[in-house]
Amino acid sequence: MKYSMRFVLMVLAVVVIAAFAACAEGDVEVAPTVAPTATAEPTATATPEPTVEPTPVGPDLSRFADVPEIVDPTNYGWPRSVETTEGVITLDAPPEKIHSLSLGHTEILAALMDFERLSAVYSFFVDEEQSNIAGLSADHNMIGFDPEEVVALEPDVIVASRFTNADTVALLNGAGNLVVRAALENSALGNVPNILLIGYLIGAEAEAVALVEDIEARMEVISDLLPGGDKPRVLSISKFTSVFAAGSGSTEGGIIEQAGGINAAADSGIEGHLQVSVESIAAINPDVIIVPQPLEGADLFIEELVSNAALADVPAVKNGEVHYVLPKYHTTLSHWNVRGIEQLAGLLYPEAFAGVTFEDFSSWPDYGVGSE
Amino acid sequence: MLVFVGGDGAGGGSSGVSGPPSGSVLKRVGGGALVLGAATIVMVIVASAVGPFNIPISHTVSTLLDLIGIGDSAAKPTERAIIQSIRLPRIFLAFLVGSALGISGGIMQGLFRNSMADPGIIGVSSGGATGAVAAIASGASTVSTLFLPLFAFIGSGVAMAAVFLIASTGGRFSMMTLLLGGIAVGSFLGAITTATIVLTDNLSVQRQIIFWIAGGMDTARWESVRIAAPIIVTGALIAVFVARDLNLLLVGEDEARALGVRVTLVRNTLLVTASLITGAAVAFSGIIAFVGLIVPHVVRLVVGADHRVLLPLSALAGGLFLLIADTAARVVLSPAELRVGILTALIGAPFFIYLLVRNRTRLSI
Known part of the structure; x- marks a missing residue:
């Protein structure tokens, strides 16, 4: 009986010790739930920064919902699909080697990704007067115009434009390449869906949104500063043996209208680029003439215009408003034509744009997350 | 589809073809020249009056009269400048070029006894095109406005010389070798032109070449007229001067020689003359x-095959035709322009087909 009592006392003692231990462990578990509470008021402390991470602001992916070529605008993973006139293509992973058949698309790609991802460039990309990526292209792999050379590069995806020959696209498709035929528009904001499509295609959504926002901000500055009232009639002409005027539907015409001018050639019924005579210039009677062609020929042409007696009464000639403008800003179909709009707006409305400095567009990695 | 030119007899047949200029010949030349000359004067006034820039007809007429020393121009300075420095040189150049092509076409059709022959048959036009392409592709055309025509003229001359050398190989000149050599040289030079277009990566160069090949008068200046006129007028006069001998050559070289024609001299003079004025x-x-x-084909249908009549009237008719075509090219898309070479083919080809069908029996084709 005496051993029984001792056993009972020992059991009781163990139970009490266990209960105590259990209570002690319960205190440990409670502690973490208290801790966040204690740190939940960092703004009231003197050192909040190290303890709170700012929420990263991602690209506004809702922008991609308006791009009709994106098959599933909720899918930002891989594989992803786009549908252009060449049909639906699906990329299983971000394309590492990209080939572009047009200068305009290459200029856009240069803003969205490392230029090294471009499989090759063409010789006219290095022309500093016509190309906005001449410097980047100078030391790059250069190929000729034979589609065989493109196939040999084994690109993951090929970007064609609406100007690319259908046979070339068929050949590249037939050789097993993935070809996307993307648009190129002559209006700055019209190109936004195109830039977003290219960004989505190569997995550079953040860069594409950043570039688009840059374009929109620049265009907003221009529209805010453009004065109301009468608009000047602007004629864009170039002389390559014969004289050509840029009418409706041309890149130059789009730039003129977005810079707050009236495209005088379009106003006179000219569509696209058509040959005109010196007499036609007198008949069109523009307030401003711009000459977007290589400087070597432009100098001679401007001299011819200002010294021609038949043009002496044309307001542009009479008022000294015949200007050379950089062809690479006025003939490109990429976002770089915004630079043409900015320069021309400054030329047409010097007072409104006095003190405003426009800068060139950046190339990757200055846009978005590409710099990581 | 070969046609023996000498025998069609249209408009008077071969009667008196080999003789000295008779009263009949002078009458026909004079009558034709009167009609074509009057039409040309009317067309000069019309072409001076129309264009993208609106100028009242009274201002145009008074300016034209003023320029020949009759009365004073009522035109404003700009109107006068447009008529004087833009429209008139273009009118003169169009007439000169049309005349050159008309008369050299007549010479070539006569020499080759083939109404399908044209001034470019011995590669002169292809040579001119290659020269022009060289000026455009090398950038020389941007240095001076004269370099492009100079290069083109040199190209024509080199092509002509090459074809003559080919035709004279072995010390014996052959018209058949000249024709085939011309086709070969023309094809070779055409390939160079095409290769330049295809291989250049400069889009503006491509465009310039294509537009130049399409033909146009838009670069006309008084300077162009001053350079082209002496070559073309001199060539035309030489051709008319030896037209009688060309008539005799149509009968056959041996027969012509028997009639006292210095066949080699006449043939070479005509070939060189036709080539030079075509080149210009x-x-x-x-x-x-x-x-x-x-x-020349149309003129032959009207006045017959006598080259003493055919050649001068082909010159006048060619000038008038190109003046009409160029005026149409200036106004049809106004204020834009159409290349006149496109328009001449668009008008010329259907008209030519119509004539061929209509005169099939008479032309023995």
């Missing part, structure tokens, strides 16, 4: 299709 025309206008082929 091509240099300032580019390649203009159909004028050299269709104009």
